[in-house]
Amino acid sequence: MGVDSYFAIGSAHALAAEPCQDYATHESSTSGCYGVVADGCSNSAGRPDIGARLVAMAMLRAMQQVAVEEVESQLLASLRATLSQGYASHADLLTTVGGFVERNGEVDAWLWGDGVLYAEYPDGSKVLKVVQWDGNIPLYPVYLLEGHPGLTGMIESHDGETQALSGGLHWKAAKPRKFLIATDGMLKLDHTGVVDAVSQLTAYKTLAGSFLKRRALRALKGMPPADDIAVAAYHETDR
Numbered sequence: 001m002g003v004d005s006y007f008a009i010g011s012a013h014a015l016a017a018e019p020c021q022d023y024a025t026h027e028s029s030t031s032g033c034y035g036v037v038a039d040g041c042s043n044s045a046g047r048p049d050i051g052a053r054l055v056a057m058a059m060l061r062a063m064q065q066v067a068v069e070e071v072e073s074q075l076l077a078s079l080r081a082t083l084s085q086g087y088a089s090h091a092d093l094l095t096t097v098g099g100f101v102e103r104n105g106e107v108d109a110w111l112w113g114d115g116v117l118y119a120e121y122p123d124g125s126k127v128l129k130v131v132q133w134d135g136n137i138p139l140y141p142v143y144l145l146e147g148h149p150g151l152t153g154m155i156e157s158h159d160g161e162t163q164a165l166s167g168g169l170h171w172k173a174a175k176p177r178k179f180l181i182a183t184d185g186m187l188k189l190d191h192t193g194v195v196d197a198v199s200q201l202t203a204y205k206t207l208a209g210s211f212l213k214r215r216a217l218r219a220l221k222g223m224p225p226a227d228d229i230a231v232a233a234y235h236e237t238d239r
Helices: 012-017 048-066 068-083 152-156 184-188 194-201 212-221
Strands: 002-008 022-029 032-040 095-103 106-112 116-118 126-131 170-175 176-181 231-235
Touching: 002 116, 002 212, 012 068, 022 048, 022 126, 022 231, 032 048, 032 176, 048 068, 048 095, 068 106, 095 116, 095 176, 095 184, 095 231, 106 116, 116 170, 116 194, 126 194, 152 170, 176 184, 184 194, 184 231, 194 212, 212 231
Parallel strands: none
Antiparallel strands: 002 022, 002 231, 022 032, 032 095, 032 231, 095 106, 106 170, 116 126, 116 176, 176 231
């Protein structure tokens, strides 16, 4: 088993001398493999780069500490504590977050906001999920906290549809050979579509060490990101 992650600043933020607002991290232990990506809201009045890291770490710890059925409630409890202790503001935490945990070959993945999920199975079949909220107004997990000031506006922007309150995407992938999750920077790569981008990023030459980072550095030379990008991936076995 192996897990890796990678994030990079896009040309728009680099040229504006702004920090990268995406973040990715991963960990592995005897309990499983974990990968997380996060994307801070560029239009917020807060500190999206810091928010992305705070929410990503809250997601990582939630997956490590509780059963899969309790991950969302644990994530929200962590965000609630972050706010109540004054470590961040509501604006800081306007962040898309996604993550996965692999245990015994089974993968559970979650996504709140826009992003990409991909699974490849031993029989060669592949599943690609692309999530994009209308109007570039995604469901950030912090919106699900009681009394969040941005919740009403978010619901109104989606014509009052109450599915905005239904929580994030939860996908169970049964024994994939490869699994990948990415922020919506994957959808904004120059000169290529998302299918080709995923294909290039998962065409690992070797699965030892930083297999995803090496592949991303090579692949992105030909398709530099306009937007920040964060990716995390799991593979079944070492070669």
